[in-house]
Amino acid sequence: MTATLHTPEPQVLDRVDERVVRRRLGPGRRIRFAFWIGPALVLALWSAGSATGVITPAILSAPWDVVVAFEDQWVNHDLLGNILSSLQRAAIGLTLGVVTGAVLAVVSGLSRIGESLIDGPIQIKRSVPTLAVIPLFIAWFGIDQEMKIITIALISLVPIYIHTHNGLRSIDGKYAELAETIGIGRGEFVRHVVLPGALPGFLLGMRFAVTASLLGLVVVEQYNAVAGIGHMITLAEQYGQTDVIVVGLVIYGVFGYCADSAVRLTGRRVLAWRQTLEG
Structure with a gap:
C-alpha cells in the first residue's frame, strides 16, 4: 500500500512565506504581555537607584515611600474620589474632542467645500x-x-482631525476608479471603502488624543479644582510632600499607559485584515 503525499495549496504556502518574511525582516514574534516589560524595567531601575542612594529622596521619592503615601492618600484623603473626578473630566473632554474631530474630518475629507471651510481654522x-x-x-x-x-476637548480634537483627515485623503484613487467601473454608488463607496480605509488614521489620532487629554487634565486641574489628581498635587506642593506629588504623577502615567494600550489592542482587533510588520 503506497502512501499518498499531499502537497500544500499554493495559497497556504504564500501565507506561510509571508509570515516567515515578516518575522525575519520585521520586529519578530510577539511576546506575551510585552507591553509591561518597559514599565517594569523603569520601576526596577528606580528601585535600584533609590536603594543604592544614587537617587536621593530630595530628587525623587523611593518607590516604597510612594506606596506608603498612596496608602495614606487612599485611607485618609479620599484618593479614590480624586481619581474618579479626574477620570470623569478626562472622559467627557476626550469624548467631545473625538466626536467633534471625527465629524469635522469626515466633512472636510469628503467635500472640497467642507475642506475650504474647516481645514484652515483647524490648522x-x-x-x-x-x-x-x-x-x-x-x-x-x-x-x-x-x-x-x-x-x-479642544486639545483632543486636533490629533483626531489631522490623522483622520489624512487617512481619508490617502485612500488610493484606484479604488474610486474600480467602484465607478463596477457601478458602486458614492454612499456605498464611502461606507465600505473610504471610512474603513481611514480607520488606521483615526486610531493613530486616538493614541495622540488620549495623551493630549491627559496633558490638558494635568494643567486645568491646577485652576480652582476642589477634587482631582491635579488638586491633590497642588496641595502636596504647598506642603512640600514630594512623595504625594509622585503618587499623582504615577497615577497620570498609569492612566495614559492603560488608555494607550487599550487603543492599540482595539486597533489590532479592528484592523486584523491589514497585513503589517506587526502581524
Whole structure:
C-alpha cells in the first residue's frame, strides 16, 4: 500500500512565506504581555537607584515611600474620589474632542467645500497651543468644570482631525476608479471603502488624543479644582510632600499607559485584515 503525499495549496504556502518574511525582516514574534516589560524595567531601575542612594529622596521619592503615601492618600484623603473626578473630566473632554474631530474630518475629507471651510481654522488652531488660551477660556467660561472640559476637548480634537483627515485623503484613487467601473454608488463607496480605509488614521489620532487629554487634565486641574489628581498635587506642593506629588504623577502615567494600550489592542482587533510588520 503506497502512501499518498499531499502537497500544500499554493495559497497556504504564500501565507506561510509571508509570515516567515515578516518575522525575519520585521520586529519578530510577539511576546506575551510585552507591553509591561518597559514599565517594569523603569520601576526596577528606580528601585535600584533609590536603594543604592544614587537617587536621593530630595530628587525623587523611593518607590516604597510612594506606596506608603498612596496608602495614606487612599485611607485618609479620599484618593479614590480624586481619581474618579479626574477620570470623569478626562472622559467627557476626550469624548467631545473625538466626536467633534471625527465629524469635522469626515466633512472636510469628503467635500472640497467642507475642506475650504474647516481645514484652515483647524490648522490655525493647531499652531496656537490650547494651553496658551486658557486665560481666555477662564474669562469666557469661568473657572468651573466647563472650562476644564472644553480645554481637554479642544486639545483632543486636533490629533483626531489631522490623522483622520489624512487617512481619508490617502485612500488610493484606484479604488474610486474600480467602484465607478463596477457601478458602486458614492454612499456605498464611502461606507465600505473610504471610512474603513481611514480607520488606521483615526486610531493613530486616538493614541495622540488620549495623551493630549491627559496633558490638558494635568494643567486645568491646577485652576480652582476642589477634587482631582491635579488638586491633590497642588496641595502636596504647598506642603512640600514630594512623595504625594509622585503618587499623582504615577497615577497620570498609569492612566495614559492603560488608555494607550487599550487603543492599540482595539486597533489590532479592528484592523486584523491589514497585513503589517506587526502581524
